[in-house]
Amino acid sequence: MSFIGKITISLKEGMLDPEARAIQHALSNLGFETESLSTARVFYITMDVPTVGDATKRAEEMCERLLANPVIHSYEIEVLE
Amino acid sequence: MRFAVLQFGGSNCDHDAWHVVHDVCGVDCDLIWYKDRIRQEYDAIILPGGFSYGDYLRAGAIATRTPVMQDVIRHAGEGRLVLGICNGAQIGAESGLVPGVFTTNAYPKFICEWVHLRVENTTSPFTSQYHSGEVIRIPIAHKEGRYVAPPGVGQKLLDEGRVAFRFCNEQGICTPESNPNGSELNITGVLGEKDNVLVMMPHPERAAEGILGSDDGRRLFASMISHIENQ
Numbered sequence: 001m002s003f004i005g006k007i008t009i010s011l012k013e014g015m016l017d018p019e020a021r022a023i024q025h026a027l028s029n030l031g032f033e034t035e036s037l038s039t040a041r042v043f044y045i046t047m048d049v050p051t052v053g054d055a056t057k058r059a060e061e062m063c064e065r066l067l068a069n070p071v072i073h074s075y076e077i078e079v080l081e
Numbered sequence: 082m083r084f085a086v087l088q089f090g091g092s093n094c095d096h097d098a099w100h101v102v103h104d105v106c107g108v109d110c111d112l113i114w115y116k117d118r119i120r121q122e123y124d125a126i127i128l129p130g131g132f133s134y135g136d137y138l139r140a141g142a143i144a145t146r147t148p149v150m151q152d153v154i155r156h157a158g159e160g161r162l163v164l165g166i167c168n169g170a171q172i173g174a175e176s177g178l179v180p181g182v183f184t185t186n187a188y189p190k191f192i193c194e195w196v197h198l199r200v201e202n203t204t205s206p207f208t209s210q211y212h213s214g215e216v217i218r219i220p221i222a223h224k225e226g227r228y229v230a231p232p233g234v235g236q237k238l239l240d241e242g243r244v245a246f247r248f249c250n251e252q253g254i255c256t257p258e259s260n261p262n263g264s265e266l267n268i269t270g271v272l273g274e275k276d277n278v279l280v281m282m283p284h285p286e287r288a289a290e291g292i293l294g295s296d297d298g299r300r301l302f303a304s305m306i307s308h309i310e311n312q
Contacts, residue, residue, distance in 0.1 A: 015229070016263070018189035066146060069139060069175065071182045071231055 002048050004080040005059035009067055010040040012074050043067060055079045082309050084110040085123040087153070087169075089144045094130035094166065094286060101289045102127070106302050115144070119152035124309045125162035126153055128169025130222070130284060140183065140225040141171030150176055157278050162206055162305055165280035167223055170271075173280035179271040180238070181230035183282060186223070187263025193222040195294070196261055198269065198283060199249040202242050205276040206308035210300040216253040217297035219283040221261060221269075226282040228264035228271070235265040238272075245279055246270030 011017050017038055024037040045062070049055050056079055063075040084102045088095045095112060102110040113119060119126070134143035144150070150172070157163045157178055165173030171183045186192060195218055200211040211217065230238065238244050247267040250259040255267040262269075262282075270281035285298025 016187060016227075018185045018187055022189055066142065067138070069142075069182050069184075071180075072184055072229055 001050060002046060003052060003055035005043075005045045005047060005055050005062075006078040006080055007043040007045065007059055007063060007067060008040050008076045008078075009043070009063070009073050010038065010075070011072055015072050052079045052081070082108055082124050082306065084108055084125045084127060085113050085119065086110060086127045086129055087113050087115060087119075087149065088129070089115050089131070089133035089147070091133040091135055092129050092131035092168065094168075094284065097284075097286045098127045098129045098166065101286045101299070101302055105289050105299065106306060108306060113149075115147050115149040118149050119156065123156065123161065125164065125305055126156055128153070128163070128165040128172050129286075130167030130169060133168055133172065136225065139171075139175070141168060141173075141175045144168075144172045145175035154178065157273065160275065160277050162308070163273075163278045164207065164301075164305065165278075166284055166286065167221075167226070167282055170280035170282050171225060173278065174271075178278045179273050179280050180234050181228055181265075181271065183223075183226050184229055185225050186227050186261075189224065191222070191224040192226075192261050193220070194261065195220050196283060197249050197251055197253075197259065198246040199253050199255060201239070201244045201247055201270075202272065202276075204242070205245060205272055205279065205304075207272075207276075207279040207301055207304050208245050209307060210304040214253060216249060216251065218295040219285055219288045219298050221283045223262070223282055226264070226269070227262040228268045228282075230265055230268075235268055238268070239266060243272040243276070244268050244270065245272055246281055246283065
């Protein structure tokens with residue numbers, strides 16, 4: 001069965017996010033004052049596996065082995081059918 | 082004695098590293114395309130600077146997962162030398178050869194400038210020809226060079242003598258102003274668990290001849306050669 005894993009990679013809480021800071025500054029230049037802003041990266045990965053559980057497990061493995069760097073990143077996985 | 086310089090798609094300091102080893106230091110050196118793997122024993126492998134795989138995902142992340150890196154990790158495990166420069170440092174950190182990661186500069190722009198480094202370790206195979214606390218001039222050129230270690234690890238590396246170089250001012254004092262990318266504790270050269278691996282963001286190969294403005298980087302290669310000769 002085909003599942004889509006939606007994987008969101010974010011910086012761990014407290015990690016400096018220089019890109020977010022620059023974007024926040026640019027928004028401020030446009031008159032948008034914001035209380036906070038953080039960035040994240042989303043991957044949509046289609047997998048042919050038997051169950052939602054298998055899709056989640058595979059997505060986790062992908063995060064651990066490539067998509068995230070555990071020193072600075074946390075990740076969230078959502079499986080869409 | 083024979084060195085190797087690995088080439089990934091997007092490496093662009095490979096020939097500079099080769100030139101310093103081969104032409105400046107007079108040591109045999111092979112340029113090795115990553116797909117050709119490492120098929121013989123080398124005394125030292127250099128992971129050169131550049132933008133392997135366009136820095137996709139994270140700087141160094143894709144190169145780290147190529148099969149040739151298993152050869153590099155095995156070579157390091159056997160106690161032979163590995164030097165990662167700039168993108169090579171990012172690859173070395175992503176590979177777990179040293180702890181931590183080199184990520185986006187605190188001010189997220191590409192910085193290309195000469196910096197001062199304080200030599201923190203003079204006993205490693207890479208730094209034996211420097212004096213303790215010596216201030217050297219070497220250029221940096223990166224956007225993802227801010228060193229971040231897991232909590233508590235940066236200080237531990239310093240305490241254990243596993244920091245080779247820190248950003249400092251001309252007087253050798255590590256200040257926030259002399260830390261161009263916001264690295265933790267100004268750290269920019271990290272030794273592996275055994276001291277046969279060094280990764281560093283600054284480019285010693287760009288400062289190995291007086292005509293380039295500094296030859297302070299040359300002693301790093303000379304240290305490696307001396308270490309190999311004395312083994």
